[in-house]
Amino acid sequence: MEDSCRWQLQRSPRMALNQRISRNGKSPTNKHGNGRPVLLSTVWRMKNSMSSVLTLELGQAEPDEINNGFILISANGGLNQQRVAVCNAVVVAALLNATLVLPRFLYSSVWKDTSQFGDIYQEDYFVNYMKNDVHIVKELPPHLQSLDLEAIGSQVTDMDISKEAEPSEFVRSVLPILQQNGVVHFLGFGNRLGFDSVPVHLQRLRCRCNFHALKFVPELQQAGSLLVQRLRKVSAMQTEMDKQLFGNNMVELDPAAFAEDHAAGGPSRYLALHMRFEEDMVAYSLCEFGGGEEERRELQAYRETHFPTLAMRLRNATVSPEEQRSLGRCPLTPEESGLILSALGYDGRTFIYVAGSQIYGGAPRLRPLTRLYPNLVTKEDILTTDELAPFKNFSSRLAALDFIACASADVFAVTDSGSQLSSLVSGFRIYHGRGRAPTLHPNRKRYAQVLSEEGSIAWGGFRRRVRQMVEEYKRVSPRPRGRSVYRQPRTPGCMCRAAGDGSVDF
Known part of the structure; x- marks a missing residue:
């Protein structure tokens, strides 16, 4: 792999970062993408191939010794919304020179799942992979666990932070709370960090987290490997994707199990x-799908239960399903x-x-x-x-x-x-x-x-x-x-x- 394509961790003290944000809020320009078109050679594969993809190296420097306190998040949504929240939390912790507590997942009336981080992702791997970028601990220290974080003003909800906020908003609004109380609890944390004004070295942490640090637990890797092998009808998998998804936890199947399929x-x-x-998507879209009055009543009842704010808005406004469809919203x-x-x-x-x-x-x-x-x-x-x-x-x-x-x-x-x-x-x-x-x-x-x-x-x-x-x-x-x-x-x-x-x- 070319040296110019390697990761080089660029750790900056928080003060220097703040100066950088205030001095230039523009998003970094991409110097690498060439924008060439991809042509379909068949419906299965492409003519062009990626010239190079980075394999992230571990950070080259320890996180700053000066630590402003602890960041705790309770992420809402389903698996994928929570994954985004985890990686955004890594960036915010690095931005504020804070220690990240292993994220918690909120129970959702839609998803109805009590799973926590360690039920889905390998905790130790995550902590160790990110250790040169941000301090991560599994729980708050005892003296902070007993605090009523909402009562002391350390709870920050999605109403307190703009959607896709710039890093400067966290420095301006959250850092003083963190420095005063030693802990901040982000409740919800759905899409609270933007993409365009994030410095390159923090953008890098997002990618290290999402594409490398979050590995599914062995039980999921093993079941997933069974699933993919049976779909492919082959027992040997050697691709880079396989290595990233399954690690050393691939269940090896007997090749004889697929002999008949290969012969045929x-x-x-x-x-x-x-x-x-799914019903939640259909209901939220405000579109119609040919089910008549029964469908309309059913979806409205779902909105009343799961999307009360949307249901309330519909009482005072008329939304045209035809217009929704023409706008590509269905x-x-x-x-x-x-x-x-x-x-x-x-x-x-x-x-x-x-x-x-x-x-x-x-x-x-x-x-x-x-x-x-x-x-x-x-x-x-x-x-x-x-x-x-x-x-x-x-x-x-x-x-x-x-x-x-x-x-x-x-x-x-x-x-x-x-x-x-x-x-x-x-x-x-x-x-x-x-x-x-x-x-x-x-x-x-x-x-x-x-x-x-x-x-x-x-x-x-x-x-x-x-x-x-x-x-x-x-x-x-x-x-x-x-x-x-x-x-x-x-x-x-x-x-x-x-x-x-x-x-x-x-």
């Missing part, structure tokens, strides 16, 4: 489809997703892994997709009841298996580019895929325009329009302003340079 020419490649069509149905794949040339023999929880509408809603693609499976189809038992009733642990299957897929197809799973998996494939991990992202607004002509457009015209969208939206470029580093790691402090990683937009 069975599929060894698969497409992973993140079908973001999640794709299974049928709409299947039509895109078919138009792109994936035929009925394609082996498809469907990620996600319960599809809204159940089996009847999935039927059009399964008719197009009979080789459609989920983790419940691939793993046995006993193999899934340790993760049953833990939505975050089940989501981790989906993350693994999607990251390992030959092609990853997304139906909602805004979802955290899709965002994180896409970025993971860019970073570790070495140019051989294409991802298909939807442009729902453009697709809605095509579907609006369904009464007057023949299949040939539809297929041509969909493929034209691929041609128009397949360019690879450095991270655009405002885009998540977790989704687009081609940025200073994260990836060196990419000639093309196989990620395309359509």
Whole structure:
């Protein structure tokens, strides 16, 4: 690997960092991305390959000895929202010269999962990997555990910090509390740190955390390796992605188990489809999906329970489902997703892994997709009841298996580019895929325009329009302003340079 592409930890004292922020709030410019287009050579692989991807080295310096106190976060959301919160917390702790307490995960009425950090990620690996960047401890010291953090003014909620705030806001608003009380508790911490004004050396910590420090626990790695081997119908895995996902915890299967499949020419490649069509997504979108008055009542009842603020807003405002669809704000149905794949040339023999929880509408809603693609499976189809038992009733642990299957897929197809799973998996494939991990992202607004002509457009015209969208939206470029580093790691402090990683937009 070229020396110019290696990580070099740039630790700065907090005072110097504050001066840097106040002196220049501009985001760093990307000097490495060349923006060359990626061309589809087939529906399975790309012509261009990534020229180089960084393998992060351990930091070269210890964290600053002067410590302002402890940062504690209680992250809300599901697995992927919490993953983002963890890595953002690492950055904030480094920014404020603080010790990070191992993050806690809040219970969600939507996800209904009591899992904590150590149930999903390897605690010791995380602490040791980041030790040269930020101090991390597993709990607050005894003299702070007994404090009522809210009463002393040390609790900071999402109402107190701007969404995607600049580092200077944390220095201005949070640092004085930390220095006075010795501890700050971030409650929620959903997307509280922005992307464009973060100095390169702190952006680097995000990537070290997300792409290297967070390893799933051995139980998830083992189950994930079983899942992927059975999907591939091969027992040997040697890719960089495999090493990152499974480490030394891959369960080796007997090659004889797949002999019959290989003799019959069975599929060894698969497409992973993140079908973001769960009830929460459908309800929040304010769209309609052909279910009439019964569907409207059902989704409104769900909003009243899970999204009360949104439900209250709807009492005083009218939202047009038709306008929502024309603006590209409606999640794709299974049928709409299947039509895109078919138009792109994936035929009925394609082996498809469907990620996600319960599809809204159940089996009847999935039927059009399964008719197009009979080789459609989920983790419940691939793993046995006993193999899934340790993760049953833990939505975050089940989501981790989906993350693994999607990251390992030959092609990853997304139906909602805004979802955290899709965002994180896409970025993971860019970073570790070495140019051989294409991802298909939807442009729902453009697709809605095509579907609006369904009464007057023949299949040939539809297929041509969909493929034209691929041609128009397949360019690879450095991270655009405002885009998540977790989704687009081609940025200073994260990836060196990419000639093309196989990620395309359509």
